[in-house]
Amino acid sequence: MARRGTAALIAALLVVTAPGLARAQSEPAARTERVAGANRYDTAARLAERFVAPVPAVWVTTGADYPDALAAAPGASGSLGPILLVQRDAVPAETAAALARLRPERIVIVGGVAAVSASVAATLADIAPTSRVAGPDRFATAAAVSRLVLPEGLNPDRSVVYLASGQGFADALGGGAAAAATPQTPLLLVRRDSVPLATADELARLRPETIVLVGGSAAVSGAVEQQLQGLAEVIRMAGPDRYGTAAELMRRTFGPGDPLWVATGTTFPDALAAGACGCPLLLVPAAGVPDSVAAAIGALRPSRATVVGGTAAVPPATFDRIASLVG
Numbered sequence: 001m002a003r004r005g006t007a008a009l010i011a012a013l014l015v016v017t018a019p020g021l022a023r024a025q026s027e028p029a030a031r032t033e034r035v036a037g038a039n040r041y042d043t044a045a046r047l048a049e050r051f052v053a054p055v056p057a058v059w060v061t062t063g064a065d066y067p068d069a070l071a072a073a074p075g076a077s078g079s080l081g082p083i084l085l086v087q088r089d090a091v092p093a094e095t096a097a098a099l100a101r102l103r104p105e106r107i108v109i110v111g112g113v114a115a116v117s118a119s120v121a122a123t124l125a126d127i128a129p130t131s132r133v134a135g136p137d138r139f140a141t142a143a144a145v146s147r148l149v150l151p152e153g154l155n156p157d158r159s160v161v162y163l164a165s166g167q168g169f170a171d172a173l174g175g176g177a178a179a180a181a182t183p184q185t186p187l188l189l190v191r192r193d194s195v196p197l198a199t200a201d202e203l204a205r206l207r208p209e210t211i212v213l214v215g216g217s218a219a220v221s222g223a224v225e226q227q228l229q230g231l232a233e234v235i236r237m238a239g240p241d242r243y244g245t246a247a248e249l250m251r252r253t254f255g256p257g258d259p260l261w262v263a264t265g266t267t268f269p270d271a272l273a274a275g276a277c278g279c280p281l282l283l284v285p286a287a288g289v290p291d292s293v294a295a296a297i298g299a300l301r302p303s304r305a306t307v308v309g310g311t312a313a314v315p316p317a318t319f320d321r322i323a324s325l326v327g
Contacts, residue, residue, distance in 0.1 A: 031304050031305075031326070032304065032305040032306075032307065032319070032322055032323035032326050033304070033305075033306055033307070034306070034307045034308075034309075034310075034314075034319060035047055035306055035307070035308055035309075036308070036309050036310040036311075036313075037094065037310075038094075039092075039094075040063045040085055040269035040270065040273075041063055041084075041085045041086070041087075041092040041094045041095050042092075042094040043269070043270055043273065043308065043309060043310075044063070044082070044083060044084050044085045044094075044095070044098075044269065044273035045084065045094040045095055045097065045098035047082060047273050047274060047277075047308065048082035048083075048084060048098045048102060048273075049098075049101075050082075050277075051081065051082050051102060053101055053102050053103045054102065054103040054104065054105060055080065055081040055082070055102045055103070055104050055105070056079050056080050056081055056104070056105050056106070057076070057079035057080070057081040057104055057105060057106050057107070057108055058076075058081050058082060058083075058084055058099060058102055058104040058106075058107050058108070058128075059072050059075055059076040059079065059081060059082070059083050059084070059107075059108045059110060059276070060083075060084050060085070060086055060095075060107055060108065060109050060110070060116065060124060061083065061085060061086070061109070061110040061111055061115070061116070061272075062085065062086060062087070062088060062111055062115040062116055063085030063086065063087065063269050064087060064088060064115075065115070066169040066172075066268040066272070067111075067115075067137075067138035067141075067166065068110055068111030068112070068115045068134065068138055068141045069083075069110060069111065069115075069268070069272050070138065070142065070164075070166065070169060070172040070173075070176060070187065070189060070272075071110070071141065071142035071145040071146070071172075071176065071186070071187050071188070071189070072110045072145065072176070072272065072276070073176035073177060073179070073180045073187070073272065073275035073276045074145070074149065074162075074176055074179040074180045074185055074186055074187050075108065075110070075133075075145045075148065075149050076180070076276035077179075077180035077181075077183070077275075077276050077277070077278045078149050078180075078183050078184055079108070079149075081102075081104065081276075082098075082102070082273070082276055083272060083273045083275075083276045084098055084099065084273075085269060085272075085273065086116055086120055086124075087120075088114075088115065088116060088117050088120070089117045089119060089120060090120065091120055091123050091124065099124075099127050099128075100127070103128075104127070104128045105128060105129075106128055106129045106130070106131070107124045107125075107127065107128045107129070107130040107131075108130075108131055108132075108133060108148075109121055109124065109130060109131070109132040109133070109134075110132075110133055110134070110141065110145060111132075111134050111141060112132075112134040112135075112136075112141070115134075116132075133145050133148050135198060137196075137198075138166045138189055139166055139188075139189045139190070139191075139196035139198045139199050140196070140198035142166070142186075142187060142188050142189045142198075142199070143188060143198040143199060143201065143202040145186065146186035146187075146188060146202050146206070147202065147205075149184055149186060150184055150186060150206065153205065153206055153207070154184070154206050154207070154208055155183075155184055158182055158183075158184070158185060159207075159208050159209040159210065160182070160185055160208060160209070160210045160211075160212060161185070161186055161187075161188060161203065161206060161208040161210075161211050161212070161232075162175040162176075162178060162179040162185065162186070162187045162188070162211075162212045162214060163175070163187070163188050163189070163190055163199075163211055163212070163213050163214065163220070163228070164176075164187065164189060164190070164213075164214040164215055164219070164220070165189065165190060165191070165192060165215055165219040165220055166189030166190065166191065166196075167191060167192060167219075168219065169268040169272075170242035170245070170246075170265055170283065171214045171215035171219055171242065171245055171246075172187065172189065172214070173246070173263075173265075173268060173271040173272060173275060173281065173283065174214060174245060174246035174249045174250070174281060174283065175187050175212070175214040175249070176272075176275045177250075177261075177271075177274070177275040177277075177278075177279070177280070177281035178212070178214075178249050178250070178253045178254075180275055180276055180277070180278045181253060181254065181278045181279070182278075186202075186206070188202055188203065190220055190224055191224075192218075192219060192220060192221050192224070193221050193223060193224060194224065195224060195227055195228070203228075203231055203232075204231075207231075207232075208231075208232045209232055209233065210232055210233050210234075210235060211228050211231065211232045211233070211234045211235070212235050212237060212249075213225060213228065213234055213235065213236040213237070214236075214237055214238070214245065214249055215236075215237075215238050215245055216236075216238035216239075216240075216245065217238075219238075237249045237252060239292055240292070241290075242265050242283060243265055243282075243283050243284065243285060243290045243292055243293055244290065244292035244293075246265070246281065246282055246283045246293075247282060247290075247292040247293050247295065247296035248292070248296075250280040250281065250282060250296055250300065251295075251296045251299045251300065253280070254279075254280040254300060256299070256300060256301040257301060257302070257303050258279050258280055258300065258302060258303065259277075259279050259302060259303055259304050259305070259306065260279065260280050260281075260282065260297065260300060260302035260304070260305040260306070260326070261274045261277060261279050261280065261281045261282070261305070261306050261308060262281070262282045262283075262284060262305060262306070262307045262308065262314065262322055263281065263282075263283060263284075263307075263308040263309055263313070263314070264283065264284060264285075264286070264309055264313040264314055265283030265284060265285060266285065266286055266313075267313070270308045270309040270313060271283060271308070273308070274306075274308045280296075280300055280302070282296060282297070284314060284318055284322075286315075287315055287317070287318060288317075288318060288321070289318060289321045289322060289325070294321075294325055297322070297325040297326060298325065302326055304326070305322055305323070305326045307319050307322060
């Protein structure tokens with residue numbers, strides 16, 4: 001259970017304005033819009049239209065599977081750039097067009113050659129200087145991203161690390177969005193019943209004061225929580241399901257007035273690309289808005305809402321319900 005004093009400290013540390021997005025005071029009125037493309041690559045490219053060229057960096061990861069991609073959002077946010085998606089062996093036309101418009105100073109590929117091939121890396125290197133951050137598995141890749149973003153360790157004033165299960169994507173999507181809200185705050189991954197060596201080593205290097213553990217005991221066991229408590233104070237943020245967990249995390253991390261993003265929680269690509277904005281990110285099921293999500297929207301009082309993904313991902317009735325809650 002979270003200690004009240006530390007939870008308040010976390011809230012104070014993490015209430016920030018997302019890069020490139022205006023706060024509520026400058027918004028004439030709340031509104032809701034949809035950003036969607038013909039496919040996941042196009043949707044990520046359309047989200048990147050919010051960035052003004054040239055950007056310091058673009059983070060590129062596979063759109064085919066989630067393991068290597070989960071830790072990308074905090075890295076991209078810290079670099080003030082978007083996440084774009086590629087296929088293993090090809091750069092989709094939508095991604096190539098976005099890169100041409102963004103004119104990045106550098107490109108960071110997240111994941112090994114099994115996720116993003118050497119030929120794709122070579123194509124990207126023709127656009128901008130390109131590096132790859134990867135480990136032998138998803139846990140080591142997340143740790144490698146943390147080392148890249150935080151080569152000299154954590155900022156003592158914001159000594160927080162987010163941890164989520166690497167065996168599913170839902171809780172890590174919310175954790176990545178929350179971590180992305182504060183510069184140089186990493187997301188690391190654990191198994192349900194153990195802390196991988198790569199994660200343990202990175203925690204030992206970072207020496208955080210606080211670990212925010214995202215998800216309930218079905219995702220990350222009590223035994224793992226106890227092990228982590230030997231390293232730092234642990235605050236577990238969880239709800240009854242993935243939607244409630246994301247809602248609880250956003251409600252306790254962000255203050256009122258930030259722009260809100262909403263994406264499906266049944267697949268990962270749309271929420272992954274949206275997570276780099278550093279704004280609250282809520283997840284919804286295939287149809288309807290859970291009570292936990294509705295309550296979080298009421299608590300967050302967003303200046304505006306962006307629904308990410310087409311009508312197959314977030315149906316019109318769900319969009320309309322979100323719009324009514326935002327006002």
